Structures are given as structure tokens and as C-alpha cells.
Amino acid sequence: METKTALITGGSRGIGRELVDIFLESGYRVIATCRDKTKSKFMENKNLTVENLDISSKDSVEEIQNLVEEIGVDILINNAGITNDKLFLRMSESEWNDVINTNLNGVFRVTKLVMKHMLKKKWGRIINISSISGAMGNPGQTNYSASKAGVDGFTRSLAKELGSRNITVNSVSPGFIETNMTENIVNEEIIKKIPLQRLGKPSDISPLVLFLASDESNYITGQTLVVDGGLFMK
Amino acid sequence: MSDVLNKVVDIVCGQLSVDKADVNPESAFVEDLGADSLDTVELVMAFEEEFDVEIPDDEAEKITTIQSAVEWIEGNS
Numbered sequence: 265m266e267t268k269t270a271l272i273t274g275g276s277r278g279i280g281r282e283l284v285d286i287f288l289e290s291g292y293r294v295i296a297t298c299r300d301k302t303k304s305k306f307m308e309n310k311n312l313t314v315e316n317l318d319i320s321s322k323d324s325v326e327e328i329q330n331l332v333e334e335i336g337v338d339i340l341i342n343n344a345g346i347t348n349d350k351l352f353l354r355m356s357e358s359e360w361n362d363v364i365n366t367n368l369n370g371v372f373r374v375t376k377l378v379m380k381h382m383l384k385k386k387w388g389r390i391i392n393i394s395s396i397s398g399a400m401g402n403p404g405q406t407n408y409s410a411s412k413a414g415v416d417g418f419t420r421s422l423a424k425e426l427g428s429r430n431i432t433v434n435s436v437s438p439g440f441i442e443t444n445m446t447e448n449i450v451n452e453e454i455i456k457k458i459p460l461q462r463l464g465k466p467s468d469i470s471p472l473v474l475f476l477a478s479d480e481s482n483y484i485t486g487q488t489l490v491v492d493g494g495l496f497m498k
Numbered sequence: 499m500s501d502v503l504n505k506v507v508d509i510v511c512g513q514l515s516v517d518k519a520d521v522n523p524e525s526a527f528v529e530d531l532g533a534d535s536l537d538t539v540e541l542v543m544a545f546e547e548e549f550d551v552e553i554p555d556d557e558a559e560k561i562t563t564i565q566s567a568v569e570w571i572e573g574n575s
């Protein structure tokens with residue numbers, strides 16, 4: 265079988281880092297991105313390419329276009345994302361824009377890069393790391409929830425556009441996962457509300473992403489799949 | 499047939515899985531050859547690659563027939 269290539273944005277820490285490791289272990293070729301590769305330690309691996317990429321910047325995304333098109337990305341994992349929590353009353357327009365520009369516009373920019381190759385191959389997987397905050401709502405996260413709900417809508421429309429080309433598009437929505445992102449916000453009160461009584465780990469998310477990237481998931485598209493210990497039940 | 503026309507016909511037939519015998523310069527991708535909207539975008543991508551040109555979006559929209567593709571390519575390469 266040919267080796268497929270996965271592009272994983274925000275591969276330096278947290279969920280993205282776990283994804284880089286599990287995809288390499290599973291025999292994929294991986295392009296991992298972060299904003300400053302000199303600051304993040306990756307293990308040497310012949311199947312791993314690390315690139316600087318700031319998804320909030322159009323120029324930065326354009327800089328990796330040639331490389332991405334040369335290698336050809338079969339699986340895109342839009343994982344990079346930020347929070348900037350504030351009560352709405354105190355939120356400035358720039359705090360709003362930062363989060364939308366990274367989490368939502370960033371997904372637009374990076375997904376553009378991989379389209380040609382997937383269309384040509386008539387095979388592709390786009391997996392967007394969303395958040396239950398998008399569907400559930402969370403105080404202090406109007407900007408973040410809006411961005412992630414936007415990602416889920418993007419997922420559904422793009423899934424409909426690309427279905428005939430055998431390209432699937434899905435979102436994975438984590439609940440509270442132990443990473444830098446949640447360091448300062450998680451407390452006992454939150455854990456009490458989670459039926460499984462604990463925070464998630466990046467390794468609770470990665471097997472689902474690996475499955476969605478595989479051929480076995482080929483009849484699943486346009487979905488938002490929740491991994492949250494039961495916190496948010498629709 | 500010109501070289502460009504030949505290549506365009508090849509690309510269109512390959513992309514849309516139609517027979518060369520069913521195609522003429524006036525053939526419209528959507529109306530005559532059954533292309534959907536994504537096919538037309540993919541056709542433009544294929545022309546760009548084959549002829550090493552970049553077709554701006556507003557001009558790409560006007561390329562709806564074999565003839566209009568050939569004219570654009572001959573006028574711009």
C-alpha cells in the first residue's frame with residue numbers, strides 16, 4: 265500500500281502532538297506545523313517534516329503552499345486553535361477577531377492548500393478539530409464557540425461539495441482535554457459535571473482521528489463526533 | 499485540429515468520461531457534456547496544469563465550452 269501523507273496543524277503541543285506521534289506510529293508520512301519550529305522538540309523521524317506555519321496569516325500559509333503541493337496531502341487535520349476567554353461584555357473586537365481569524369479563517373486557508381491533490385486523487389480526508397463549546401456554548405467563550413460552530417458548518421457544507429469525489433470531511437469535538445489550553449480553566453466543578461468523572465487526555469481523541477483518516481471510515485462524512493466523557497449530550 | 503484544441507478535447511473527455519466522437523468545439527461542459535459545477539472547476543485546474551497558465555476566477559467562469567477554453571489558452575500563453 266502507498267504511504268499516505270497527513271498534514272497536522274498545531275503539531276507542537278497538546279492534541280496535535282499526540283496526533284503527530286500516533287500517525288507516525290501507524291506508518292503515515294506526517295507534515296507537522298507550529299509557529300516556531302526551533303522552540304518545539306520533535307523526535308527525528310524520516311517520515312516527519314516540520315514546518316513553520318501561522319494559520320492566522322495569509323502570507324504564512326502561502327509560504328508552505330509549494331511544499332504542500334509537492335508532497336501531496338491525503339489527510340488534513342485542522343487542529344491548530346486558540347482560546348481568548350472573556351465575558352462578552354468585556355470582550356474587545358480584537359479579541360473576537362483573533363480567535364475567529366485563527367480558528368475559523370485558518371481552517372479556510374489551510375484547507376485551500378490541499379484541495380487540488382485530493383480532487384486529483386479522488387480520495388481525501390479532512391478532519392477538523394472543533395469543540396463541544398461550539399454546539400453547547402460556554403460562558404466566556406462567545407468568540408471561541410462562534411469559531412467552532414463555524415467550523416462545524418464549514419464541515420457540513422464542504423462534505424456536501426466533495427462527497428462525489430470521495431473526499432470526506434468531519435469534525436471531532438473534544439470536551440475538556442488536559443493540555444496547555446485548559447491549564448487555567450479546569451476545576452472540580454467542571455469534573456463533577458462529566459459523567460466519566462475525569463478530564464480527557466489527548467490519547468482519548470487520537471484513535472477517533474486515526475479511524476476517520478482510514479479507509480474504514482469511508483461512509484462517514486459531514487459529521488461532528490463528540491469525545492467528551494459524556495459532558496454534552498444532545 | 500490545433501494542438502491546443504486536441505489537448506483540450508483530451509482533458510475534457512478524460513475528466514468527464516465522454517467519448518471523443520460526442521464532442522465538438524461548440525460543446526458546452528454543463529449543458530452538452532453533463533458536467534456538474536465541481537467538474538467545471540476541476541477542468542479549469544486541469545487546463546492550468548497542462549498549459550502552465552493561471553486562469554483568474556472571473557475569466558474561468560466564462561470558460562464554458564471547448565471553444566472558449568481553446569480561445570483563452572491561445573490568447574494567454
Ligand SMILES: NC(=O)c1ccc[n+]([C@@H]2O[C@H](COP(=O)([O-])OP(=O)(O)OC[C@H]3O[C@@H](n4cnc5c(N)ncnc54)[C@H](OP(=O)(O)O)[C@@H]3O)[C@@H](O)[C@H]2O)c1
Nearest residue numbers: 274276277278279298299318319344345395440441443445
Ligand atoms: N484542550 C481542550 O480541552 C480542547 C477542547 C476542545 C477543543 N480543543 C481544540 O483542540 C485543538 C488543539 O488544542 P490543544 O488543547 O492541543 O491546544 P494547545 O495545547 O494550546 O496547542 C495548540 C496548538 O496550536 C498551535 N497554534 C496555535 N495558534 C496557531 C496559529 N496561529 N498558527 C499555527 N498554529 C497555531 C500551537 O502551536 P505553537 O504555539 O507551537 O505555534 C499548538 O501546537 C484546538 O483547535 C482546540 O480548540 C481543545
